[in-house]
Amino acid sequence: MSKKEVITDTELKEYYDGMKNSYLGPLWYDLGHMVTKEPVHDVEPYLWKWKTIRDYVMKAGEILEPGKDAERRVVYLQNPNLLKHGLVGYGTHTLYAGIQLLLPGEFAPSHHHSQGAIRFIIEGSGAYTAVNGEKVYMERGDMILTPAWTWHEHKHEGTEPMIWLDGLDVGLVKNLAASFFEPYENGFYPEQPLENYSTEKFAKGAFVPKGKKEKPGYPSPIIGYKWERAKYVLEQMSKSPKENEDPYDGYAIEYINPTTGGSADERIGSMMQRLLPNQHTKAHRHVHSAIYHVLEGKGYTVINGQKFEWERGDFFILPPWSWHEHVNEGSEDAYLFSFNDKPVMDILGLEYEEAHPEGHQKIEKVFTPGP
Amino acid sequence: MSKKEVITDTELKEYYDGMKNSYLGPLWYDLGHMVTKEPVHDVEPYLWKWKTIRDYVMKAGEILEPGKDAERRVVYLQNPNLLKHGLVGYGTHTLYAGIQLLLPGEFAPSHHHSQGAIRFIIEGSGAYTAVNGEKVYMERGDMILTPAWTWHEHKHEGTEPMIWLDGLDVGLVKNLAASFFEPYENGFYPEQPLENYSTEKFAKGAFVPKGKKEKPGYPSPIIGYKWERAKYVLEQMSKSPKENEDPYDGYAIEYINPTTGGSADERIGSMMQRLLPNQHTKAHRHVHSAIYHVLEGKGYTVINGQKFEWERGDFFILPPWSWHEHVNEGSEDAYLFSFNDKPVMDILGLEYEEAHPEGHQKIEKVFTPGP
Amino acid sequence: MSKKEVITDTELKEYYDGMKNSYLGPLWYDLGHMVTKEPVHDVEPYLWKWKTIRDYVMKAGEILEPGKDAERRVVYLQNPNLLKHGLVGYGTHTLYAGIQLLLPGEFAPSHHHSQGAIRFIIEGSGAYTAVNGEKVYMERGDMILTPAWTWHEHKHEGTEPMIWLDGLDVGLVKNLAASFFEPYENGFYPEQPLENYSTEKFAKGAFVPKGKKEKPGYPSPIIGYKWERAKYVLEQMSKSPKENEDPYDGYAIEYINPTTGGSADERIGSMMQRLLPNQHTKAHRHVHSAIYHVLEGKGYTVINGQKFEWERGDFFILPPWSWHEHVNEGSEDAYLFSFNDKPVMDILGLEYEEAHPEGHQKIEKVFTPGP
Amino acid sequence: MSKKEVITDTELKEYYDGMKNSYLGPLWYDLGHMVTKEPVHDVEPYLWKWKTIRDYVMKAGEILEPGKDAERRVVYLQNPNLLKHGLVGYGTHTLYAGIQLLLPGEFAPSHHHSQGAIRFIIEGSGAYTAVNGEKVYMERGDMILTPAWTWHEHKHEGTEPMIWLDGLDVGLVKNLAASFFEPYENGFYPEQPLENYSTEKFAKGAFVPKGKKEKPGYPSPIIGYKWERAKYVLEQMSKSPKENEDPYDGYAIEYINPTTGGSADERIGSMMQRLLPNQHTKAHRHVHSAIYHVLEGKGYTVINGQKFEWERGDFFILPPWSWHEHVNEGSEDAYLFSFNDKPVMDILGLEYEEAHPEGHQKIEKVFTPGP
Known part of the structure; x- marks a missing residue:
């Protein structure tokens, strides 16, 4: 190879300045920031106490009227560090979590959007979500899908406040410049006569009307996933710990689309974990991120060496590529519901998982909420 | 084109005889028999009265001891015309139907075979089928899968005779020279502790243990299909006749594998039809053949112009490519269960269906059983 | 279990006779014939010398005029033992092989049928097959698909006789009562302007017109498979024997549908084997059957202990579930083309393969053709 | 519904401040920014003249030694507006484009990364890319895949400078916190003896070694896509304009993975367009973004009302959801190569396309490069 030219510092500066002014860049300086050895991100782990969230949500019920002051009465979780980067409404870089309140007699009119959504019911009963007209009644612990671009609305026929989690892939869709939204023109999408139809159709065996076979694919033919049944499983x-205990998640089930065997929602994964009293899982990390909600129990999760203590109702953020392990400190079973962006990582071939080399992390600090 | 040679009759005879002795044949004479314009077959429509079948089955219970005189105490349906062609045990060219009896306290030991099988429960309760160790209890109207090459056994813990239909693709597998059979060496395949597990797993929502996702495919993750639920659907x-009524089958559902949306068994299709009082379906024909069992009701089916009158418990044969239509003559709903070779025709690209040009057939004769 | 009833011989005879007259059968006597431990069949291994076949085919060229005496001038291989069972035109229980002659200036008009077909070119050039109007020119060693229900015709623009193999799944489709056939009403399906289009489309890279993406599936987007290219591969x-040599088939390639990775035709598999001089493969058996054609070389194949000596042009039958091994006795490479029913066995879950326990068979007799 | 509480401004401020300090947010204020009616993004359309790019790249060849000063000698395109948001190395929000120079005798050592990459060859010959050891020679107009996590290296055995485009999904992978990178420990991944093997394998027919069937899926079994062949298609x-002309892209082909019918790379789409002299396509917009390179010809593209004039070698950015139409102003055919993030949008269910209501845009301004 010919010997490289000698170049003066002035010439070099001119070269790089010229490049910059031409909106060109030298990869040899910037590669390390563009293609990193491991995932780099701004997502911060955080935990919200249920009491705090609930107070703000209930207060919103006092001061806001749906349909007048707000289409939906929702308080969302804001990742502190992402806020510093101007990312409003982000729980993780891909996921959004909002806590919605619907009071007796109220409704939220139909709309649809390119974001997918799952609902997880926290309090109350007597309300339903209608998805493309199919009514699904909501009870504590149930998960309900409103897949991307399906018309959905909520109506409350019951007598007590109804509170649920909305989980959407707001960050993902925003990053991909793919957000579309439309309200339904006439308020409500026509409702079908049958209730909980898709939930029942697969119950105790699977049948479909002749000639109307379900094709494997999305959206899932099941809309509602009952807590009672998840708990049973x-x-x-x-009963068979050797076969069924997961080293990192205790006893854990994923909500699936029965026609594909994949996650219930096409882009949003969902999982329920059961931790027995004193169960302490091993630590691992993975590319996907998650938002957790404590359905029942008391314990803590260690994330990157920091201890996050949780109890019933709390929410916390698991950033991407973060070591984490869970502990049930209570005398009863703990149940953690979480939703995640794992299906996106899987389908794009980007998921990767690693066990902690020592099994467990050292706890270096204890988290307390607040700025 | 050059003029063709003149050839004497003697030379011609020599030519064809020589060809025959060389095991060669002239397609120009035989094509019409090999590649026919429409399906040609030897399958005869036939109907068996339940009383006749049941008497012979119950009598077998008196004279045969399972495990000594017979591994399984089964009386099978024999297509009369196929018997003339030496085909023993054929209901249609592809399908076999046997009626099995298991008495209280008895069992049928584990075996497996390359034939697929479905069971449809006709009488009794308290017995179970175990499929690869998973126990599924059997009740009237239920369908149970024992997919090809799965170990299966039957045990009767109840107090009354248990009778069910065995549906296998005996003819298909024999024609394809693909029959394999093995008894389980030590009598019984190890049983799992959970009962009806796969049936329940999909009930009211679909969940799978984390990391053990069902891959779409066969065998179906559901083994037992409950009558109660089929009836509900x-x-x-x-309630929505316009949307759900099938012109040829009344109200009809197919039993599916929820992971594929296809038929419950990979090669054997299964269907339950409900005919309302006075309902008279239109006539059509299709490549696939079927064997019917009358779960409930009273009526008749016209097959290629012949009337087959049926009532509770009867069985009848629908040959391939045969016009057929159903009539409920009773004052109650009629329920017809059938199994068929449609999945084979579908997967091989050979299924084809045709509506009767006049909607209904003329009845030219009435069937009576017997030789 | 309660003691079984004593029954007289007369009563027993009455029981079985009555059952028979009711077209019912005792499974306890017949099970062993219906569900056999291993495949049972009537397919006989056989070999035809090319000279014999060619003489009869060429003679047909002298005495028959296509379009007048015969739509297609074809001599087919007849399995001797299947003929005894009345099965005319069967090479194996599923496969048919015919040798077709087209003379210069002749044509075979368009038709289609539910049978799939492959063509393998033995002699001549200058003719083409048009498949749904796409013209594919035929040269020695090429394979051409005319998938089930595609319109196809042959035209000869060249100057010498053109001879090729037609391989169809006649037996399979007949057994399944699924034969449909139609001539094209006006003689010829309209031809497309581009020649060998589908063959070229995938050449040296794969491109499709925007928005007309090939969906994975059948029929294959490739119609013509060139010998020149098969040989190159x-x-x-x-060059990498360890990686590429197959113990049972030497160097062997399968013709595939690039969109599925499966066999080129949906139901008919096709394979080309290359045996180096002195190469002697190991023995195995499998459920699927095959018909072989010797493209080049000299050697023998041992089938169930019988030696079948072959040379260029010969054809032979490999029955299902038969031990077989191949030997190249010549000083040049041998090339064996074969087509089979393996895709059917695969798709129905019925394929099974077994290595010979001693690696090779003992030769017990040598085959000579003739009755 | 009960009348809502009266709340003072002080209380309201306290409410919102408290929420903010608890890292909670009021969806009723922020929803419009999170779930927008249409895609919102910061990607700016831009065009780089080939002369400018080439000068900086060739200069890098004089001042940088690969392996010492730089692992790869690459100048990348920097989207001006994304730079303002601190996003270095972004062509669009998801895609990166770099122009790489390899001089005779040089090499770029093996590495792999979770980003996918395509190469498009601009100048020179005699160099090859090895992908998991398979050598693929590079010629002007060829496209070569180095799918995510495959080991790849470049070596130059020729005599003139070699310049090509590197297209990666840097932004996508960074946004998803999924970047992994590893150098190959010992410099070079072992090379296979066969050259251009996968490219040839599918040429003029498709064959695979017996028992090594390609499963449909990624990465594509084809690595190299030849310009000569793309041009032929x-x-x-x-020749059939009615059938093949695309209203928005002239004559356009997509590079596919033959086993899936989908895009050649799993996440990066690639397309070649041919515009006949004077051809003026219609305007449309779609969610996916793209980066274009002018292989041959002279013309312009109108993006959101702004005219971008291009000639051989130029690059330009098409942002997501931007109106665009192309015009060939030269007397020769124009060929535009582009790569895009369409597969990601498709697989995530986020792609959407819209025709311009008036067919064409009004040109409101003409683009000139520079800050």
């Missing part, structure tokens, strides 16, 4: 699993 | 369907 | 393979 | 297409 988790209880059955603990 | 059929009843729901008749 | 086989020659490349022998 | 585009020329064939213009």
Whole structure:
């Protein structure tokens, strides 16, 4: 190879300045920031106490009227560090979590959007979500899908406040410049006569009308996933611990689309974990991020060496590529619901998982909420 | 084109004889028999009265001891015309139907075979089928899968005779020279502790243990299909007749594998039809053949112009490519269960269906059983 | 279990006679014939010398005029033992092989049928097959697909006789009562302007017109498979013997549908084997059957202990579930083309393969053709 | 509904401040920014003249030694507006484009990364890319895949400078916190003896070694896509304009993975367009973004009302959801190569396309490069 030219500092500066002014860049300086050895991100782990969230949500019920002051009465979780980067409404870089309140007699009119959504019911009963007209009644612990671009609305026929989690892939869709939204023109999408139809169709065997076979694919033919049934399966699993215990998640089930065997929602994964009293899982990390909600129990999760203590109702953020392990400190079973962006990582071939080399992390600090 | 040679009759005879002795043949004479314009077959429509079948089955219970005189105490349906062609045990060219009896306290030991099988429960309760160790209890109207090459056994813990239909693709597998069979060496495949597990897993929502995702495919993750649930779905369907009524089959559901949306068994299709009082379906024909069992009701089916009158318990054969239509003559709903070779025709690209040009057939004769 | 009833011989005879007259059968006597431990069949191994076949085919060219005496001038291979069972035109229980002659200036008009077909070119050039109007020119060693229900015709623009193999799944489709056939009403399906289009489309890279993406599936987007290219790949393979040599088939390639990775035709598999001089493969058996054609070389194949000596042009039958091994006795490479029913066995879950326990068979007799 | 509480401004401020300090947010204020009616983004359309790019790249060849000063000698395109948001190395929000120079005798050592990459060859010959050891020689107009996490290296055995485009999904992978990178420990991944193997394998027919069937899926079994062949297909297409002309892209082909029918790379789409002299396509917009390179010809593209004039070698950015139409102003055919993030949008269910209501845009301004 010919010997390289000698170049003066002035010439070099001119070269790089000229490049910059031409909106060109020298990869040899910037590669390390563009293609990193491991995931780099700004997502911060954080935990919100249920009491705090609930107070703000209930207060919103006092001061806001849906349909007048707000289409939906929702308080969302804001990742502190992402806020510093101007990212409003981000729980993680891909996921959004909002806590919605619907009071007796109220409704939220139909709309649809390119964001997918799952609902997880926290308090109350007597309300339903209608998805493309199919009514699904909501009870504590249930998960309900409103897949991307399906018309959905909520109506409350019951007598007590109804509170649920909305989980959407707001950050993902925003990053991909793919957000579309439309309200339904006439308020409500026509409702079908049958209730909980898709939930029942697969119950105790699977049948479809002749000639109307379900094609494997999305959206899932099941809209509502009952807590009672999820709990039953988790209880059955603990009877065969060797076969069913997951080292990192205790006893854990994923909500699936029965026609594909994949996650219930196309882009948003969902999981329920059961931790037995004193169960302490091993630590691992993975590319996907998650937002957790404590359905029942008391314990803590260690994330990157920091201890996050949780109890019933709390929410916390698991950033991407972060070591984490869970501990049930209570005398009862703990149930953690979480939703995540794992299906996106899987489908794009980007998921990767690693066990902690020592099994467990050292706890270096204890988290307390607040700025 | 050059003029063709003149050839004497003697030379011609020599030519064809020589060809025959060389095991060669002239396609120009035989094409019409090999590649026919429409399906040609030897399958005869036939009907068996339940009383006749049941008497012979119950009598077998008196004279045969399972495990000594017979591994399984089964009386099978024999297509009369196929018997003339030496085909023993054929219901249609592809399908076999046997009626099995298991008495209280008895069992049928584990075996497996390359034939697929479905069971449809006709009488009794308290017995179970175990499929690869998973126990599924059997009740009237239920369908149970024992997919090809799965270990299966039957045990009767109840107090009354248990009778069910065995549906296998004996003819298909024999024609394809693909029959394999093995008894389980030590009598019984190890049983799992959970009962009806796969049936329940999909009930009211779909969950799988984390990291053990069902891959779409066969065998179906559901083994047992409950009559109670099939009936519920059929009843729901008749609330929206315009949407759900099938011109040829009344209200009809197919038993599916939820992970593929295809038929429950990979090669054997299964269907339950509900005919309302006085319902008279239109006539059509299709490549696939079927064997019917009358779960409930009273009526008749016209097959290629011949009337087959049926009532509770009867069985009848629908040959391939045969016009057929169903009539419920009773004052109650009629329920017809059938199994078929449609999945084979579908997967091989050979299924084809045709509506009768006049909607209905003329009845030219009435069937009576017997030789 | 309660003691079984004592029954007289007369009563027993009455029982079985009555059952028979009711077209019912005792499974306890017949199970062993219906569900056999291993495949049972009537397919006989056989070999035809090319000279014999060619003489009869060429003679047909002298005495028959296509379009007048015969739509297609074809001599087919007849399995001797299947003929005894009345099965005319069967090479194996599923496969048919015919040798077709087209003279210069002749044509065979368009038709289609539910049978799939492959063509393998033995002699001549200058003719083409048009498949749904796409013209594919035929040269020695090429394979051409005319998938089930595609319109196809042959035209000869060249100057010498053109001879090729037609391989169809006649037996399979007949057994399944699924034969449909139609001539094209006006003689010829309209031809497209581009020649060999689908063959070229995938050449040296894969491109499709925007918005007209090939969906994975059948029929294959490739119609013509060139011998020149098959040979090139086989020659490349022998450079890495450890990686590429197959113990049972030497160097072997399968013709595939690039959109599925599965066999080129949906139901008919096709394979080209290259045996190096003195190469002697190991023995195995499998459920699927095959018909072989010797493209080049001299050697023998041992089938169930019988030696079948072959040379260029010969054809032979490999029955299902038969031990077989191949030997190249010549000083040049041998090339064996074969087509089979493996895709059917695969797709129905019925394929099974077994290595010979001693690696090779003992030769017990040598085959000579004739009755 | 009960009348809402009266709340003082002080209380309201306290409420919102408290929420903010608790890292909670009021969806009723922020929803419009999170779930927008249409895609919102910061990607700016831009065009770089080839002369400018080439000068900086060639200069890098004089001042940088690969392996010492730089692992790869690459100048990348920097989207001006994304730079303002601190996003270095972004062509669009998802895509990166770099122009790489390899001088005779040089090499770039093996590495792999979770980003996918395509190469498009601009100048020179005699160099090859090895992908997991398979050598693919590079010629002007060829596209070569180095799918995510495959080991790849470049070596130059020729005599003139070699310049090519590197297209990676840097932004996508960074946004998803999924970047992994590893150098190969010992410099070079072992090379396979066969050259251009996968490119040839599918040429003029498709064959795979027996028992090594390609499973449909990623990465594509084809690595190299030849310009000569792409051009041939585009020329064939213009013979049937009605069938093959695309209203928005002239004559356009997509580079595919033959086993799936989908895009050649799993996440990066690639397309070649041919515009006949004077051809003026219609305007449309779609969610996916793209980076264009002018292989041959002279013309312009109108993006959101702004005219971008291009000639051989130029690059330009098409942001997401931007109106665009192309015009060939030269007397020769124009060929535009582009790569895009369409597969990501498709697979995530986020792609959407819209025709311009008036067919064409009004040109409101003309682009000139520079800050």
